[in-house]
Amino acid sequence: MKYKSQKIAEYFYTFAVLLFLVQVVVGIIAALQFIWPDFFPLKFNIIRDLHINALVVWLLMGLMGATYFVVPEEAQSELWSLPLAYFQFWATVVTVTLVVLGYIWMGFNPHANKFVFGTLLLNEGREYIEAPRWADILIVVSVLLFLLNNFMTMYKSKRWTGIQGTLLGGLTFLALMYLPGMFYTKSMVKDQFWWWWVVHLWVEGAWEVIAGALLAFMLLKVTNAPRHVLERWMYIEVALVLFTGILGTGHHYYWIGTPKYWLWIGGIFSSLEPVPLLVMVWDAFRTTRVHRVVTNRLGLFYAVAHAVFNFVGAGLWGVIHTVPMANKWTHGTQITTAHGHLAFYGAYVLLVISMIYITLPLIRERTDFRTSRGYTSFWVMTISMIFIVLSLTGAGMVQTYMERLVGLDYVTVKANYNLVFWIVRAISGVGFLVGVLIFVVDYFKLGHEPAEVGAKSNVSVTTHAA
Amino acid sequence: MSNRGVRNLFIFGSLFFFVIFIGLTVDTMKKLDKRAPEITEEVDQGKKLWHKYDCIGCHTILGNGSYFAPDLTKITVNKPEGYLEKFLVNPRKVKPSAAMPVLGISPEEAKKIIAFLKWISKVDTNGWPPKPVLATYRMPRSPGVTVFQKYGCTACHMINGVGGTSGPDLTHVASRKPDRQWHIKHIRDPQSVVPDSAMPGFPQMSEQELNQLVDYLLTLK
């Protein structure tokens, strides 16, 4: 660690890792509720709200932590204000805790979710952005403080690099795209229209831009690839992300009451969205092959896996149902869930974990650390996730066929034909939890125990030409 | 191209696409109100209740939301209003196998939620959800079957694996209820024989239709 203030990243990582654990535990509860709806005191909606909110929040915390590391590194200076960063961290933890307690309270007493000054007190009842308005405002303040701190660091040091510029650009876009979800509309059609600005322009816009910048940063840190080449490809990737992703929002405007021209716009642009993701895969492999000096093999392994599964989960599992002819039948089925899981896992879970494995050893000042648990948790999580996604894809195909094509009742299909898939999903979920537990243990132990020696060393310098 | 060149391409290209997107958004906003009925006070209150009870935490609407429970876009077209009112207040009282919990929705609130759902069902969704194209199963042809379909009984009742699950399965109904008079009374006014039934009555059915329908039901042994 070159700058003392980079230590703040670890606070964010720790909170992120703990929330990841919570997310997956409640995910298993949700999966079991598909089989036994009544087995848990909190009903499915509350469990699901916790599952997806924990997901979004821990990924954001991870990305913030990563940014607090990257910006001083790139600007070559301490953070503008470390106390402000600590304040922002604790304020966010308190807000998130209050929101979670609110959901649980509402779970036991739905009437506690009252209208106060025209907005709901505990839960807004809109997927992903369930957090009530007062929490939205606190979150916006927190994110503004975060952006301010990083921009000031960059501004004061006068060292502007492409990586940090793109990273902060993506983060600013992210902050702005939270705002369209913060007002009430009487029309459910408009409600969903603006809601997709938040959800889609986050995961297929702002977050992918951040992923592009962080991928360049990671490759820069762990290989000896030259910066100008990495930054050039980064610009190409993030440019293609936004050129396709902004109008690609149209793939959510086919059937919600919006005009027909969105079928064309959404169909064409969203079909092109996998292209930048494929460029990222190519970029990661090319850099690894050409530049043989690797200072953190585990970190590089995760970064490459992130690029690959970003392409598979978001790109491939996205494109199969993105054209209107297919989406007409699969819209709102388990196909969507299958895609949601693999996309979030590949694109963002692996991104945050790879940033952790690349920056945490530097923070703890142990570049040659014990890596075997890191590899094990990767394989356990990834194989379990593949089983989760295959079972959901199976369930989605059966559901699309039985319910949408043959016309059977939703409940019949869910309770009978798809039962076997729910069982496989729940079992794979437990497998996934095992992987997460290994990762969490590794997170806390990393750098505090001796590294393996010899061939297993995490640092490798291969001299032969590529 | 230099790095500066690609950077500018990224920034200005993205702004270009965002401006187009905003233009399309403005155009869409102008068109939306014509594609949906007017929003009355009751519909708006229903929408607020929809948020309050976090219905989206289990259901989809317009295909977006959670996939734990059925999509509700066309629910008011497929299920009778009286049934829905009772169901919302206490799901298991009208459908013992229901997975939905009692949320504490009052009968007045249920009416508002239904008004909201009726509004949703009339939104022009470019033909979504599509009609099932492979609905190949044919019921035996008889006048009674025609009546059964005409009055939408399949929305709630299943026969030989086809149909809804809101009401009881009728595949073997004649074994349970062999009495012709019982059926006639029940269809005209369900509450007269099953006091808190959630099934709507069919006083509008002609005498002939009623007889044909009961003939058919009595074959289901």
Ligand code: HEM
């Ligand atoms: C990392 C990037 C991505 C993530 C995290 C992601 C995640 C998701 C999630 C969670 C949903 C479900 C939203 C809901 O709950 O209603 C969704 C829907 C969808 N995504 Fe993605 N996605 C990504 C990229 C893509 C890409 C690149 C494509 C197209 C090529 C795509 C196509 C779709 C489509 C068509 C739907 C709507 C499904 C439906 O109609 O039900 N996604 N995505």
Ligand code: HEM
């Ligand atoms: C033990 C592992 C997991 C289990 C058992 C699990 C289970 C579930 C269940 C039951 C739902 C509700 C689906 C529905 O409404 O039909 C859900 C939703 C969701 N989960 Fe997970 N989950 C797990 C891990 C994850 C992970 C690791 C991620 C992120 C990478 C994730 C992201 C999501 C998202 C985005 C949704 C909401 C959108 C959707 O249904 O597509 N889950 N999960």
Ligand SMILES: [Fe+2]
């Ligand atoms: Fe999307």
